[in-house]
Amino acid sequence: DAGVTQSPTHLIKTRGQQVTLRCSPKSGHDTVSWYQQALGQGPQFIFQYYEEEERQRGNFPDRFSGHQFPNYSSELNVNALLLGDSALYLCASSLSGIGSYNEQFFGPGTRLTVL
Amino acid sequence: TQLLEQSPQFLSIQEGENLTVYCNSSSVFSSLQWYRQEPGEGPVLLVTVVTGGEVKKLKRLTFQFGDARKDSSLHITAAQPGDTGLYLCAASNGSSNTGKLIFGQGTTLQVKP
Numbered sequence: 001d002a003g004v005t006q007s008p009t010h011l012i013k014t015r016g017q018q019v020t021l022r023c024s025p026k027s028g029h030d031t032v033s034w035y036q037q038a039l040g041q042g043p044q045f046i047f048q049y050y051e052e053e054e055r056q057r058g059n060f061p062d063r064f065s066g067h068q069f070p071n072y073s074s075e076l077n078v079n080a081l082l083l084g085d086s087a088l089y090l091c092a093s094s095l096s097g098i099g100s101y102n103e104q105f106f107g108p109g110t111r112l113t114v115l
Numbered sequence: 116t117q118l119l120e121q122s123p124q125f126l127s128i129q130e131g132e133n134l135t136v137y138c139n140s141s142s143v144f145s146s147l148q149w150y151r152q153e154p155g156e157g158p159v160l161l162v163t164v165v166t167g168g169e170v171k172k173l174k175r176l177t178f179q180f181g182d183a184r185k186d187s188s189l190h191i192t193a194a195q196p197g198d199t200g201l202y203l204c205a206a207s208n209g210s211s212n213t214g215k216l217i218f219g220q221g222t223t224l225q226v227k228p
Contacts, residue, residue: 042218106157
């Protein structure tokens with residue numbers, strides 16, 4: 001049973017470029033959340049997708065957008081990259097519903113470096 | 116704004132010592148998770164606590180959820196070098212069992228042989 005997978009593992013971009021990160025959730029999970037983690041800090045919530053719609057959004061600008069596909073996989077897009085967007089981007093999957101306790105399982109992350 | 120404050124932020128101990136990490140907030144949470152993260156990898160879920168006063172044990176790790184569901188602690192007995200990593204607490208707000216997890220800033224644990 002594959003866990004959460006993310007691609008690519010590492011990515012180097014320059015300021016102003018656009019990037020797309022991809023995530024496949026754990027088998028049986030229907031909800032995908034994205035987080036940004038700066039070095040030495042806890043992850044910060046970007047947004048969550050459920051039933052192909054953005055269900056909740058954190059305090060991130062509109063340059064950050066996403067999508068969820070019918071097979072529950074998800075993409076995170078960041079436009080007009082800034083140096084400050086350099087971070088580890090984590091995808092987490094979970095199962096929505098009573099009794100789930102919002103347990104989120106994380107992928108290995110994509111390390112984005114903006115030069 | 117709901118915040119989770121972890122303490123200490125950094126801990127360096129010798130193999131065999133005991134330690135406790137604290138996770139505190141002024142908000143009530145429906146559930147709280149503890150994760151462990153190694154450099155360059157994603158956080159790995161260790162435990163979920165949901166009931167006030169709940170205690171869960173995972174080998175040498177003991178997790179406790181406060182009676183008022185506002186705080187939690189992680190106690191490690193006889194720490195080993197393999198316990199080295201970043202320990203994160205995370206919680207869901209109020210009555211929700213979906214949506215964002217709010218994370219503490221993490222406790223970096225270094226266990227020296």
